[in-house]
Amino acid sequence: MSIIFIFLFISIVHSDIPLDVPSFSIDLDHAPIDRWSDIIPNFAQPMNEFNIAIRAQIPQVFIDAAEIIVTRLEEHIPQPYHDELYSIARSISMPLADIVLINLVYELRTYCTSLLVRTSNNTIIHGRNLDFDLNTDLLRRLTFHVKFFRTSNPTFNYESIHFAGSIGLLTSSRSGYFSLSINQRSTDDKDWWMNALMSILHLHSLPLFIITRSIFDNSIMSYQDMKYILQNRHLIAPVYFIITDGRSSGMIITRNRLNSINPIELNSTLVQTNYDHWLDDPSNDPRRTAAENILQSFNSTQMTQDNIFDIVLSVIPVLNKLTVYTAIMNPGEKQDIFAKIRTLKPRQ
Numbered sequence: 079m080s081i082i083f084i085f086l087f088i089s090i091v092h093s094d095i096p097l098d099v100p101s102f103s104i105d106l107d108h109a110p111i112d113r114w115s116d117i118i119p120n121f122a123q124p125m126n127e128f129n130i131a132i133r134a135q136i137p138q139v140f141i142d143a144a145e146i147i148v149t150r151l152e153e154h155i156p157q158p159y160h161d162e163l164y165s166i167a168r169s170i171s172m173p174l175a176d177i178v179l180i181n182l183v184y185e186l187r188t189y190c191t192s193l194l195v196r197t198s199n200n201t202i203i204h205g206r207n208l209d210f211d212l213n214t215d216l217l218r219r220l221t222f223h224v225k226f227f228r229t230s231n232p233t234f235n236y237e238s239i240h241f242a243g244s245i246g247l248l249t250s251s252r253s254g255y256f257s258l259s260i261n262q263r264s265t266d267d268k269d270w271w272m273n274a275l276m277s278i279l280h281l282h283s284l285p286l287f288i289i290t291r292s293i294f295d296n297s298i299m300s301y302q303d304m305k306y307i308l309q310n311r312h313l314i315a316p317v318y319f320i321i322t323d324g325r326s327s328g329m330i331i332t333r334n335r336l337n338s339i340n341p342i343e344l345n346s347t348l349v350q351t352n353y354d355h356w357l358d359d360p361s362n363d364p365r366r367t368a369a370e371n372i373l374q375s376f377n378s379t380q381m382t383q384d385n386i387f388d389i390v391l392s393v394i395p396v397l398n399k400l401t402v403y404t405a406i407m408n409p410g411e412k413q414d415i416f417a418k419i420r421t422l423k424p425r426q
Contacts, residue, residue, distance in 0.1 A: 094397065096404070096418035099239065101223040106295060107230050110158035111165050114245075117224070118169040121242035124219040128243075129176050131213045132183055144179040151178075159288055162245045180243040185260065185286045187212055188248055191365045191396050192259040192320040194328040194348045195386060198378040201410035202322045202344065205386045206249055206259040207420070208239075209400040217241060217402045218419050225414075226294070234297045237415050239405045246287025250294055251407040251415055256301045256323050258293075259405075260286065263316040263333065264352050283312045283335070301327065309338040318350050324410030330355060347373045369396050383408070383416060397422055 102117045118125070133141060147154055151174070155163065163181070167174045189209040196202055210217050220242040227235040236252035251257035289311055293304050301323040308319045313335050322328030328344035332354060342348065342355055351366040353359075359367045372390050373381075383406050391397060391404045397420060405417040 093424070094392065094420055094422040096420060097218075099221055099223045099403065099417045099419055101225070103225045103227065106226055106228050110161035111168075113162055114165045115169045117222075118166050118242060121220055121222075122170040124216050125170060125172070125180075125243050128213055128216045128220060129172065129180060131216065132179060133176075135212065136179075136183070141175075141179060144182065145175040147178055148175040155285075155288065159245055159291060166243055166245070177243060181246060181287050182285060183212070184241050184244045185246055185248065186262065186315055188260060188262045189352050189400065190259065190261040191369060191391070192261055192318070192350045193369060193373070193386070193390070194320065194322050194330075194344045195373065195381045196328075196344065196346050196378075197381045200325065201408055202324050202328050203381065203383060203386055204251070204257045204259065204320070204322050204324075204328070204407040204409070205391055205405070206320070207391050207396060207401045207404050208249065209398060210402050211400055214400050214402055218421070221403050221419055223415065223417060228297075231297060236294045238294075239403060239415060239417050244287060245291060246285070247290035247294060249405045249407075249415070249417075250290065251409045252294060253409055253412050254324070255299070255409060256304055256321060257407040257409040258290065258304070259320045259407075260290070261318040261320065261350055262352055263318050263354075283314045285314055286317065289313075305329070305331075308333070309341065312336055318352075320348075320350050322409065324408060346378075349373070365396050365398075368393065387416070387418075394422075399423065 104113050151160055163174060163177050167177045187210055189211055190206055192206040194202055194204055222240050222242065224240045225235055225237050236250060238247045238250040247258065248260050293299055293307060304321065308331050313333055316335060317333050319331040330342050330348055330350045332339050340356055349366050349369045351363055353363060369390055372393065386406055387404060399422055401420045401422060403417055403419050405415055407415050
């Protein structure tokens with residue numbers, strides 16, 4: 079009864095009109111230099127606005143480091159992703175260094191809530207709210223759904239809820255195989271941004287946008303293979319990987335740059351925000367506790383997509399003013415990602 083009261087109260091004092099997410103598709107059999115040329119021009123204005131905003135908010139030393147990466151791009155970004163970055167830059171006449179910087183900003187600023195829920199029909203729902211603390215309104219204009227496929231292999235495809243300019247995956251599902259969401263892991267390292275860039279330049283660690291695409295672009299990649307890569311591949315920054323095969327297994331992988339620590343496997347429900355699951359809920363991040371309390375009030379038949387969207391991911395503080403979109407994946411079923419752009423604001 080208390081959950082219903084909270085939901086009704088929030089709907090009275092706040093306004094959220096979920097918006098449809100525009101959809102596009104990419105044939106991975108096309109040359110990498112051409113893959114994004116029909117999509118990115120649709121987002122030219124908000125991309126340029128976002129780029130200007132980033133350059134105004136990020137210290138110049140970070141921008142300089144991104145420009146150094148571009149001068150040695152062949153050393154740090156393997157093909158075909160090297161050419162995909164060129165494809166995006168060329169399609170809207172933006173400097174390549176800005177595209178690299180945008181990709182890094184996207185994956186290093188994702189303050190999110192991700193959850194895994196085992197349902198009564200033996201599938202696993204994978205939900206997430208993606209929160210972003212820089213230029214949230216612009217990010218809403220840059221959000222789209224993309225389906226990747228290969229003409230040469232009709233059985234192969236996967237989906238992503240994407241930000242224009244990015245070539246990586248933050249929220250992605252391959253039906254019948256696995257799904258993935260990525261949350262930033264908070265760190266006490268005050269120089270984490272620079273350390274992330276330096277790990278590319280000097281340690282040759284791969285950015286997440288390369289790791290995630292290489293996983294999903296591989297037609298023979300299994301859930302166990304993905305799990306191994308995400309637990310062991312050297313990263314440029316600490317993160318949380320939330321993954322499931324959609325049927326039997328799901329887990330949260332907590333990552334340092336070099337290794338995984340304290341992985342936790344799904345029993346009935348798991349919720350991850352931006353702090354380690356073995357720590358108490360900090361007072362400034364009540365999202366996980368709120369989502370866990372609501373899910374614990376459900377019985378197995380209530381673990382449905384509609385309830386996850388309406389009663390978990392649409393309740394404050396799980397839904398908040400920084401939430402860009404909500405996505406719900408179910409890789410155990412043959413269905414597309416369900417996603418909505420969120421617009422939460424106090425009622426006037």
